[in-house]
Amino acid sequence: MSLRNKSFKYLLVIIPLFVFGGCSIWENFTTYFNLYYNTSTLFEDAEKEILSQKRDLFSTEPLVIPATARTSLTKVIEKSSKLxxxxxxxxxxxxxxxxxxxxxxxxxNYLKSKKKFEEFLAAETDDEEEITEANLWLAKCAFELRDFNNALKLLEEVRAKAVGEAYDEIIKESYVQEIKYRLKENDLSKAIILANEFAEVYDDDVVRAKIYYELGNMYSKLDDDKNALIAYEKVFENEPDFDLEITATIxxxxxxxxxxxxxxxxxxxxxxxxxDKFRESYGEIDFQIGKTFVELGDYDRAYDxxxxxxxxxxxTAFxxxxxxxxxxxxxxxxxxxDSAGYxxxxxxxxxLPEDYKEKARNNNQLFTKYANLRKDINRLNRQLYYSQNPEVFKKDSSNYVADSLKLLTEFLERKEMQEIWGGVDTLLYPKNPKLKDSTFIKDSIFVRDSLVKIDSLIQIGLFNPQDSIGLRQKLIDSLKTKRLNDLKDPRNPDNILKNSKVSLDSVKFKRNPPQxxxxxxxxxxxxxxxxxLELGNLFLAExxxxxxxxxxxxxxxxxxxSPVYYPNTLYALGSYYLTVNNKAKADSLFEIIYDKYKDRTIVNAAANKLNKPLINLGFDPAKDEYASAEDLxxxxxxxxxxxxxxxxxNNFPKxxxxxxxxxxTGWILENDLFLLDSAAVVYDTLLAKYPSSQYVKQVSKKxxxxxxxxxxxxQMLKDSLAALNKKHVTDSTLIAGNTIQQEDEQGAEENSIVDDEIKINQKNGGKEPIEFVNQEDKLKPPIKKKLEPLWDPRKHFN
Known part of the structure; x- marks a missing residue:
């Protein structure tokens, strides 16, 4: 019962008693006319506007409060507080x-709402229906405050009371509230049970039609097609409204x-x-016809x-x-x-409709990945082929250049035609409407000249006048044919002017040049x-x-x-053989991975397939080597x-x-073998190869x-050598002078001995050997003077 009507009935009782009553009756009377009536009217209008929104019976979307209703509610709160x-x-x-x-x-504002209903329950003790309604609203507040246990418990009590007392609106709200909660929690099974109970206890055929429609939707979500069909049939056994009848039929x-x-x-x-009543749903109906063609296997008609x-x-969504x-x-x-991806x-x-959004997004990502992988594979294959076949690359490059130049020539020809015919449009289509079309003028001159020529031929007897019958029509037909041919001619100025201006950037040169x-x-x-490998996995799994x-x-x-992807490919190939039920072939591939690739992460995936022990991928053979070296x-x-x-x-750098x-290594060289230079080289390698190692700090200063x-x-050695070189230049100059003088004297002496020998040979005719009376006169090697030794740098430093 509305608050306004209820108060009006009270007023009918108050007025007769006004004369006989006291102050309390007068207060009620003045309160009603001064404040309560306006407040209740504002509230009922606001609530009606809120609840009149078109929503599904079990919609879980929050209520949208219109601006006018929000303003009215603010006034209701002010006036009620004043009251x-x-x-x-x-x-x-x-x-x-x-x-x-x-x-x-x-x-x-659910906390304040809850407080007011609690105040109402504390004050009201007589009206059971209003008490039950207040408890219903308390349960609704508890749901919004996420106090679900108390909310469900209170709803159950309210529902039992409402069903027993036949409070129809409260029955409806109690079921709707809990079903909405179950749908939010995705508890469809419990929601279906409650909805079936709701349909049994509620007598309104219009509401029952909505309940069965929602039941059909819930069954469809569970892929329970048989019960969904039964639920949709029951919609028509009740009284669906116009809109529900259309949607339920589809x-x-x-x-x-x-x-x-x-x-x-x-x-x-x-x-x-x-x-005609389904006119607004033609789009959905046509779409569903297409889906039905798919189910019937008529794919061409479905596509059309x-x-x-x-x-x-x-x-539209459809x-x-x-x-x-x-x-x-x-x-x-x-x-x-490719078309699927598009x-x-x-x-x-x-x-998109809600049930298509996620599927469309996932498939778009899938086929975008497919397209990118296929594009990269084709591009690299092409470039690899050209790199391995340079002669083919040269040939295709030449062809590409020739085709591109041909396109460029065509572009330049079109551009030249545009420049030639530039401004012709102002001549053919003048802005002055009084000027006749130039084409019409040209054709009229042609007809006039033709008729004059025929008249001249008739006068001199070279043309039969009978032949001129229908000549004008023939000329007109000829002109029409000529105009049609002109329209098809790409060199026609009209056709050129209709084309948009062509720029060099718009020339579509042959794509994908050889690279x-x-x-x-x-x-x-x-x-x-x-x-x-990624594309193969896409084909296999997706x-x-x-x-x-x-x-x-x-x-x-x-x-x-590739050594990087070879074991992974073997595993993928094994997975393929599993999908085609060839387990023996698959296991043989997994065995290869397990035996030969124990350092790869894929080995444990193969181990799982073979039910073999997992491999410790953290094993480092370098640790055993280090322990052995440490013992030595x-x-x-x-x-x-x-x-x-x-x-x-060297063997395990990573x-x-x-x-x-x-x-x-460096420490032993430095402290045990005392090979400091070698130790420094090893330490320097440590700094270069492992700059973030903890050992760097210990050797960097050294x-x-x-x-x-x-x-x-x-630098000191360089300076010493420079000083030595300078002193060596001075000393070597003096030594060189003495050496030259000694060599000259020695040379003169040797020359005199040689001359004496020649004379003796000439004297004996060159036939007898040379004899010396005194053996001391025989040739002796020259005696060289002992030179002063050079400066010794080692003695200098000692």
Missing amino acids: LQFYSGSSYVNDALLMLGKSFYYQG KYANALRENKQSDKALEIFKDIRKK QFKIVDTTYRN ASASNFEMAELYRTRFMNY YYSKASTST KLKISIDSAQTVLAKNS LNVQDSALVLYNNILEEYP MLEGSYDQSIIKFYSIY SPVAPQALYT VTAYKQEKTKLA
């Missing part, structure tokens, strides 16, 4: 508390299709498509139907859904992944192996196209045997230990032990001091 403050003795206090509680609830036909009754569903769709929806109902369905056809039936992209960037690899062939093959995956995996193993060091075998320590760095091994000392000694 409580100044008319606390009137009989309208409890009603004011109810209005305050509901107003605060609609405003979202849902019923959809349920028939899901229950493998596609022929009957198609008949219903075609039947309602002819009725979706295309009609996309073009006829552009920018047009977007049609794009998604066309993408599905291209993916699953026509096997055209339609998925188109669908994901437009307004060689910008990286090494080995690197390109590694990238190709990676991309091909697109469910095993044959394409097999081709890619085998191609990687044969063409791009402790035994005093320093020469052997440093060889072993240094081999750890091991965490490698910097420690280098440090230990290396720096060593390098500084080496630089200092090198």
Whole structure:
């Protein structure tokens, strides 16, 4: 009962008693006319506006409070508070508390709302229906305050009381509130049980039709198509309103299709498509007809139907859904992944029905990845082919240049024609409307000249006048033919002027010019192996196209045997054989991975497939080597230990032990073998290769001091050598002079001996050997004078 009508009835009783009553009756009378009536009117109008919004019965979306209703609620709160403050003795206090509680609830102030309902329950003791209603609102506040246990307990008590007393509105609200909560929690099973109870206890056929419609939707979400069909049928056994009848009919036909009754569903769709009352739903109906064609296996007609929806109902949710369905056809039936990717992209960037949004987004990401992988593989394959076949690259590059130059020539010709005919439009189409069209003038002159020529021929007897009958029409027809030909001629000025201006940037040169690899062939093959493996996994796991995956995996193993991706490809190939139920082949591949690739993370995936022990990937063989070298060091075998320590760095440079091994090598050289230069070299390698190692701090100062000392000694040596060179130049000049004089004297003496020998030979005719009376006169080697020794730098420093 509305507060206004209820108060009006009270007023009918108050007026007769006014004459006989006392002050309390007068107070009630003045309160009603001065304040309460206006307040209750404001509240009822605001509540009616809020509840009149078109919503599903069990909608979980929050209420949207219109601006006018929000303003009215603020006034209701002000007036009700005033009534409580100044008319606390009137009989309208409890009603004011109810209005305050509901107003605060609609405003979202649930704590204040709860407080007002509690105040009402403390004050009201007689009206059981109002008490039950206040408890219902307390339960609603508890739901909003997330006190779910108390809310559910209170709702159960309210529902039991309302059903027993036949409080219809309270029954409805109690079921609706709990079903909404169950739907928010995604507890569809409990929601369905409550909805079935609700339909049994509620007598309003209009509301029952809504309940069964919502039941059908809940069953559909659980893929319980049989019960969904029964629920939708029960909608029509009650009294659905106009809008519900339309939506329920479409849902019923959809349920028939899901229950493998596609022929009957198609008949219903075609039947309602002819009725005017379904005009607003033609887009959805046409879309559902397309889906029904898919279920019937008529994919071409389905595609045509979706295309009609996309073009006829552009920018609607069903047009977007049609794009998604066309993408599905291209993916699953026509096997055209490029077109599928295009339609998925188109669908994901437009307004979609709620149940399509996530699917469209995921598939768009999937096919975007597919397109990028395929593009990269094709590009790298092409560049790899050109890098491996330079002669083909030269030939294709020449052809590309020739084709591009041809396009450029065509562009320049078009541009030249535009420049030639520039401004002709002002001549052919003058702005002055009084000037006749130049084409008409030209054609008129042609007709006039032709007729004059014919008249001249008739006068001299060379033309029969009878032949001129219909000549004008023939000339006109000839002109029409000529005009049509002119319209088709690309060199016609009109055609050139209709074309937009052409710029050099708009010339579409031949795409994808030949290019060689910008990286090494080995690197390109590694990238190709990676991309091909990802694409194969995409085919196997996402697109469910095993044959394409097999081709890619085998191609990687044969063409791009990259050590990085080889074991992963073997595992992917094993997974393929598992999907085709060839477990023996799969296990053989997993065995290869388990035996040969124990240092890869993929090995444990293979171990799981084979039910074998997992491999400790943290095992470091360098640690065992380090322990062995350490034993040699402790035994005093320093020469052997440093060889072993240094081999750890060479063989396992990425091991965490490698910097420690280098440090230990340097330490032995420095402290045990006293080879400081060698130790410095090892420490310097440690600094260069492992700058973030903890051992760097311990050796960095030593290396720096060593390098500084080496630089200092090198400079000193350089200075000493410079001084030596300077002194050597002076001393060597004096020595060189003495040497030249001695050599001259020696040379003169040798020459005199040679001359004497020649004379003796000539005297004996050169036939007898030379004889010396005195053997001391024989030739003797010249005696060289002992020179002063050069300056010795070692003695100088000693």
